[in-house]
Amino acid sequence: MYLELKKYRSVYAIGDIHGCRRALDGLLEYIKPDQSDLVITLGDYIDRGDDSRGVIDRLLELSHTTNWLGIRGNHEQMLLNVLEGAMKAKPWLDYGGAATLNSYGASKAKDFLPESHLEFLVELEDSVETEDFFLTHACYDPAAPFSEQPAELLRWRHLYEEIPVAHPSGKTVIVGHTPSRDGEVLDLGHIVCLDTYCHGGGWLSVMELKSRALWQFSKWGKKRNTNGFLVS
Numbered sequence: 335m336y337l338e339l340k341k342y343r344s345v346y347a348i349g350d351i352h353g354c355r356r357a358l359d360g361l362l363e364y365i366k367p368d369q370s371d372l373v374i375t376l377g378d379y380i381d382r383g384d385d386s387r388g389v390i391d392r393l394l395e396l397s398h399t400t401n402w403l404g405i406r407g408n409h410e411q412m413l414l415n416v417l418e419g420a421m422k423a424k425p426w427l428d429y430g431g432a433a434t435l436n437s438y439g440a441s442k443a444k445d446f447l448p449e450s451h452l453e454f455l456v457e458l459e460d461s462v463e464t465e466d467f468f469l470t471h472a473c474y475d476p477a478a479p480f481s482e483q484p485a486e487l488l489r490w491r492h493l494y495e496e497i498p499v500a501h502p503s504g505k506t507v508i509v510g511h512t513p514s515r516d517g518e519v520l521d522l523g524h525i526v527c528l529d530t531y532c533h534g535g536g537w538l539s540v541m542e543l544k545s546r547a548l549w550q551f552s553k554w555g556k557k558r559n560t561n562g563f564l565v566s
């Protein structure tokens with residue numbers, strides 16, 4: 335979808351959450367977005383971390399208190415595929431889905447989602463294009479217009495396979511999906527990756543797109559700013 339950012343006071347992009355409800359709570363408590371702001375989450379809300387259900391609950395709540403746009407990650411896509419019978423449950427369960435099932439107190443990957451959570455998954459966007467940015471979960475094709483990007487690439491391609499060259503539009507691309515295991519945001523100018531490995535002991539990152547200010551929150555309740563300075 336296309337969206338103009340100029341009407342918002344602040345625009346926040348949030349990296350891969352993966353069930354880390356406490357980090358998400360700390361982040362939202364810090365930025366306190368309201369009706370004049372926009373929050374864009376880059377996908378992979380579920381799997382691996384211990385509270386996928388709580389993360390979706392919190393994002394649904396957020397959609398009532400600020401302007402929120404959610405992008406679909408490969409993990410949400412896998413769960414949808416399983417629920418639609420297009421994919422067997424086992425590969426998803428082995429890829430972090432078992433933790434999601436657990437957070438719902440379910441034992442089988444069937445009929446376990448509340449209706450509102452199923453709607454949440456279905457309504458997620460492939461990507462968001464703005465005046466200056468293109469936001470999606472994983473990657474992009476620099477040879478194609480942003481309106482004609484293949485969904486497979488947007489959701490699955492890792493940056494360690496190949497980092498795409500700058501898009502001819504000159505827009506900066508904001509993604510998640512490829513984890514920086516050292517917890518540092520990858521910023522190459524034309525592409526910024528905000529997946530900083532929160533569930534694995536790194537950070538949940540948020541960037542305010544107009545100022546490029548960056549903050550990070552851990553699943554243990556710590557936070558730090560762009561200089562890596564720990565603040566209480």
Ligand SMILES: [Mn+2]
Binds near residue numbers: 407408471510512
């Ligand atoms: Mn991903």
